[in-house]
Amino acid sequence: MKTCLVVDDSRVIRKVARRILEDLGFDVAEAGDGVEAMAWCHAAMPDAILLDWRMPVMDGLEFVRRLRAEPGGDRPRVIFCSVETDLARIREALEAGADEYVMKPFDGEILAGKLGFVGLIGPSVGSLAA
Amino acid sequence: MIALEDRELVAAVCASRAGLRVDPDKAYLIESRLAPVARREGFGALSDFIECVRQRAEERLIWAMVEAMVPPETRFFRDPAVFEALARDVLPELARRAEGPVRVWSAACGAGQEVYSLAMLLAETPGLADRVELFASDISERSLEKAQAGVYSQFEVQRGLPAHRLVRHFEREGEFFVLSPRIRQMVRWRRINLLDDLSRLGRFDLILCRNVLSGFTGEAREQVLEGLTRTLAPGGRLVLGLGDAAEAWLDPVASEAGVFALGTAAA
Numbered sequence: 559m560k561t562c563l564v565v566d567d568s569r570v571i572r573k574v575a576r577r578i579l580e581d582l583g584f585d586v587a588e589a590g591d592g593v594e595a596m597a598w599c600h601a602a603m604p605d606a607i608l609l610d611w612r613m614p615v616m617d618g619l620e621f622v623r624r625l626r627a628e629p630g631g632d633r634p635r636v637i638f639c640s641v642e643t644d645l646a647r648i649r650e651a652l653e654a655g656a657d658e659y660v661m662k663p664f665d666g667e668i669l670a671g672k673l674g675f676v677g678l679i680g681p682s683v684g685s686l687a688a
Numbered sequence: 689m690i691a692l693e694d695r696e697l698v699a700a701v702c703a704s705r706a707g708l709r710v711d712p713d714k715a716y717l718i719e720s721r722l723a724p725v726a727r728r729e730g731f732g733a734l735s736d737f738i739e740c741v742r743q744r745a746e747e748r749l750i751w752a753m754v755e756a757m758v759p760p761e762t763r764f765f766r767d768p769a770v771f772e773a774l775a776r777d778v779l780p781e782l783a784r785r786a787e788g789p790v791r792v793w794s795a796a797c798g799a800g801q802e803v804y805s806l807a808m809l810l811a812e813t814p815g816l817a818d819r820v821e822l823f824a825s826d827i828s829e830r831s832l833e834k835a836q837a838g839v840y841s842q843f844e845v846q847r848g849l850p851a852h853r854l855v856r857h858f859e860r861e862g863e864f865f866v867l868s869p870r871i872r873q874m875v876r877w878r879r880i881n882l883l884d885d886l887s888r889l890g891r892f893d894l895i896l897c898r899n900v901l902s903g904f905t906g907e908a909r910e911q912v913l914e915g916l917t918r919t920l921a922p923g924g925r926l927v928l929g930l931g932d933a934a935e936a937w938l939d940p941v942a943s944e945a946g947v948f949a950l951g952t953a954a955a
């Protein structure tokens with residue numbers, strides 16, 4: 559089973575994301591900030607990371623930069639998930655090493671589509687989630 | 689809820705004007721599509737609007753009603769494999785064969801997501817963009833206006849559009865996302881009812897009519913398919929939706945992408 563780490567300081571968002579991801583067949587772990595997420599990654603690199611931008615302790619941008627510098631840190635597909643909708647900031651996230659970007663609010667179809675782009679689910683699964 | 693006879697009138701008008709198949713039993717669908725139109729046109733109740741269509745048969749109101757019943761297309765790069773096949777195989781082959789530009793028509797383009805997806809792909813493929821002319825049509829003036837403006841909500845740009853294409857081809861305007869002028873200028877638009885005589889449009893090398901046919905009545909579907917294939921240039925390709933049933937006289941070229949050619953019997 560594919561694994562996804564959900565990194566967000568909002569418990570509500572983590573819960574919503576977990577439900578969608580579990581429906582798509584992922585095994586889900588949760589972290590409340592970048593430091594906690596890094597500890598998870600050191601223990602076992604997940605297949606996917608759904609990553610909030612603004613978080614206490616270590617934000618998403620710093621996390622993805624550090625992750626990409628870690629051994630094996632190029633493997634997880636990182637999908638940013640943030641209220642930030644400025645295109646320059648989205649570009650910044652992609653340049654920092656994110657593979658995809660979801661603007662909050664999102665739904666199952668949007669998330670499934672993005673997971674399809676990064677090759678973690680087939681396109682047919684994405685359209686079924688509509 | 690509006691009366692069954694009102695819903696039957698809506699279905700009858702949609703079928704006769706645009707060949708649209710509307711199920712009169714789907715009261716919620718009809719009401720949710722038409723209530724905003726009735727409000728916009730200044731009617732207190734939806735039933736008053738329909739009564740006015742029945743009594744006065746005013747063209748403008750009739751078309752406002754028909755347009756609102758056209759199923760909306762809401763996704764960029766719907767069925768990504770289709771676009772991959774078009775950019776990788778179908779368009780380069782047509783470009784090799786064609787003497788002039790390759791003429792592409794997105795028939796029933798809705799709010800433009802399909803034709804703009806193609807425009808983005810062309811812009812990303814060196815050498816192909818200058819060889820291809822993109823045309824798009826829809827029966828709905830309102831859809832065409834929206835498509836031409838290239839303005840999409842945050843929700844719309846997240847459907848089917850990868851983030852790298854969003855930052856490459858769009859600009860932010862307030863809470864909306866606008867396609868760059870470069871992409872918008874690649875497409876020419878026209879209001880076309882696919883039931884009308886299509887012969888004045890010239891010939892096209894590639895026609896996309898995806899996920900549209902199932903919305904027509906049986907008779908209209910046949911008429912539209914015939915009309916489209918008559919506007920297909922020799923050796924041209926017709927692209928149907930992956931769920932659309934094709935006719936026996938269409939030869940599958942790349943069936944996983946819904947790409948067909950005119951069968952030898954028909955040609």
